[in-house]
Amino acid sequence: MSTLQSLLEELKKRDWLKIIDEPLDVFLEIPHVAYVEAKLASPKVLLFTHPIDQKNGKVYEMPVLMNMFANFEITEWIFGNHPDAIANEIRTLLHMKPPEGFMGKMSMLSQLFDLKNVPPKRSKKRGECQSIIYEGANASLERLPILTTWSEDGGPFITMGQVYTQSLDGKMQNLGMYRLQKYDEHHLGLHWQIHKDSSCFFDQYREAGKKMPVSIAIGGHPLYIWCGQAPMPYGMFELMLYGFVRKQNAKIVKSITNDIYIPHDVDIVIEGFVDPSNLRIEGPFGDHTGYYTPQELYPVLEISAITTGKSPIYQATVVGKPPLEDKYMGWATERIFLPLLQTTAPDLIDYHMPENGVFHNLILAKLKTRFKGHAQQIMHAFWGVGQMSFVKHALFVEEDAPALTDYWALTEHILNRLSTSSILITSGIIDALDHSSYETLVGGKLGVDATGEIKPKTCEVVSDEVLYERASALIPNIIALKQYMTHTANPITVIQYTKTTSARTLFDALSPLKNHLRVVVFVDEHNNDVENPYMLVWRTVNNIDAQRDIWLHPFIGIDATTKNTLDGYTREWPKDVDCDPKVIEDLRKRSIIDISDEEIEKYQLY
Ligand SMILES: Cc1cc2nc3c(=O)[nH]c(=O)nc-3n(C[C@H](O)[C@H](O)[C@H](O)COP(=O)(O)O)c2cc1C
Known part of the structure; x- marks a missing residue:
């Protein structure tokens, strides 16, 4: 056999x-x-x-x-x-010192x-x-x-x-x-x-x-x-x-x-x-x-x-929108390579690449800060080392932050420590598959140092309905608006609009609402659902080039829309990978697959 x-x-x-x-x-x-x-x-x-x-x-x-x-x-x-146990074996080997005593010699042998x-x-x-x-x-x-x-x-x-x-x-x-x-x-x-x-x-x-x-x-x-x-x-x-x-x-x-x-x-x-x-x-x-x-x-x-x-x-295997098999392969890679990363960044406690960040688009990292600029130092180490250098967006938290896989708690933690001065925007090499930047292979990088103190809550939060009305009076074509994490120092407002103008013009137009806005993410009319944070994160980190698509004034603005000549983007923007609805329906009818309408929508199968 x-x-x-x-x-x-x-x-x-x-x-x-x-x-x-x-x-x-x-x-x-x-x-x-x-x-x-x-x-x-x-x-x-x-x-x-x-x-x-x-x-x-x-x-x-x-x-x-x-x-x-x-x-x-x-x-x-x-x-x-367990991949963590394999990582520990590697860690032991990396830290191997000359053995002391008979038992030490035996275990090293x-x-x-x-x-x-x-x-x-x-x-x-x-x-x-x-x-x-x-x-x-x-x-x-x-x-x-x-x-x-x-x-x-x-x-x-x-x-x-x-x-x-x-x-x-x-x-x-x-x-x-x-x-x-x-x-x-x-x-x-x-x-x-x-x-x-x-x-x-x-x-x-x-x-x-x-x-x-x-x-x-x-x-x-x-x-x-x-x-x-x-x-x-x-x-x-x-x-x-x-x-x-x-x-x-x-x-x-x-x-x-x-x-x-x-x-x-x-x-x-x-x-x-x-x-x-x-x-x-x-x-x-x-x-x-x-x-x-x-x-x-x-x-x-x-x-x-x-x-x-x-x-x-x-x-x-099949690749496409997450989650797929590569999630689990990537999990093992992430765990097993931690000790090797720690050789260049010894104060790195842990890191994690969420599946909807499709690995190189989003990395979360925890460190023990020992000096000013420590998080930036590790960001640059990431961006300069092997395939880690493909990482586009790196978010850093202190050792007392929630687990990197506890996404809601971690987001809350980061938003409570976010300020424009904790944001680093630079450029470097990017994955050959990336479509967001003006040209292939090089593009923007975003680093967020959320290791600092908690920021005061100064945002005047109003309801989604009120904000929708006020924003609609200032900018045309808004389809939907939803706020996330309104209890934090930096609520996130997602605005979906029909794109007839570049999002960059809209940030200024919204400045009269700056007391109500801290982080604004624009998405367009194509295949977006402001109620679906999993896919919003996926699309946002895919679609942005930090140097072109992030603004720091009058509030933090992120343009996660499909880019075109309105944005000075001249490459061909790729299509979403979608299932063929006829094939899915047929497989459902034949009882070969069993997936609900809600799941089809949740993972945006088509
Ligand atoms: C499912 C899957 C498909 C992949 N397809 C490709 C590919 O087509 N081209 C490529 O360069 N890397 C691809 N990769 C990533 C490479 O396997 C990965 O970067 C690997 O470390 C490359 O090895 P190398 O550095 O020895 O070339 C894929 C990874 C996975 C998990």
Whole structure:
């Protein structure tokens, strides 16, 4: 039995697996079921045993596995330990001092012994993943039930591919999780963004004018894919993290047609070479920001072989509006990487990336302030270190603040300490997926230092109705207005309006109401609901570039609207990633999904 099959057996025993035997289409249907499952109160892992491609009259032999990281409990089980316990092991190693006394020596020896499990072990034998070998014309992607997740995607995409590469001199190996677009039977688009390690290797091959070997694995132990998305420093092979977490070296074997090593027990391997002179348009793709990422040029893999285990399982994920499977993968990453962050910011007590901040858009951090400007110091450390530098908005609180996951209490705490002088606006590099800034890859950053004293409450609070009337008299086209946290020093007023003018002109127009306003957030008419704070936070942190969209006078203003030429924005603003309502309705009618109208609205499925 393969690694993945035995894990599925265990999932079945624990009643954590839903098996769906009904034939379902790889085009939208399967991904929509997984998307809905992730929004339910107790999501499970999904196994689709009969994937079909209705349009082309195809029936696949391979089952499709989705939502492997279905919830906190299953994620912890995959790791074999709570991520905080793994973080503690790392912390112990980082703080390892020369041992004192016999017992000290013994315990250190055992820790060092454990480290023997870290480096991947190369095997000369063929792997289980090479039980069946297809080469040349037989190495066809048509064998795989590759999903098209969203109706406006540029085609089918492999969404849980472990992409294995090596540097030109062969000294460094890398595992990255990047999506892969199926162009045809033998070609895949490789969406490694410019900041990522494989892109760095790719530059080496391009400069040398040499073809780059790449192997993509699917399946095997789910920790492989988690390691692929982990923000390991450049030059460190992610499979070392696998060995560390599992206390068992990753066993790797050489690909059949190139020199790349892959884990022996994965389900599927796609091997090939990239000609660095050949780039091709990739996308669009409904991404984990909840927006479509635009088309861009990326390298292409020409497939030389596909190998599989005896009964391979095709693993996939769905990304889009939160919450989804990446919430749980991100949770483990957040916990396990805390001790490493603490090496550059020792007074950082904890940090947290809420799921509706889609990781890099919002970070909450707790620190023990020891000197003036301490929070700013850590903000700059974040913005300067590895993938943390993608973070757009960082909010800092003191050690006595509520838990970072207690969102209402924490918001109250921050708003009671917020003032214009605690706000830092700067710029830096941003995630390649970000759409808010005027140009790609660089944009605004916001840091809020809420570690200070409580501020006096000076806001004259009136009801939503009264404020709505007064605001409507000053600015046109208001659709709705709602105030949040009116008991704090800085209530938040969300104003939805039909956008015929840039929001920046409206802040000044509202200045006669400045006694009633402390923080104003403008949203537009498209898909916003002022009663839905979860999605408002999601959209706001996605849509703002702090340098362009935040004002500090006459009150704090945030323009979270869709930008266009009224704002001097000339890029194409992406569409929301929406489910196809017909597919959802049909799946509901067939009782394959069970989601209420309220939940559809809450998570803005369409
Ligand atoms: C579900 C999911 C999909 C992802 N897709 C991509 C992608 O298409 N391109 C990319 O550059 N990063 C993507 N990432 C993020 C990378 O996996 C992550 O940045 C990783 O640390 C990159 O590894 P590297 O630094 O070794 O390149 C994705 C992450 C997740 C969780």
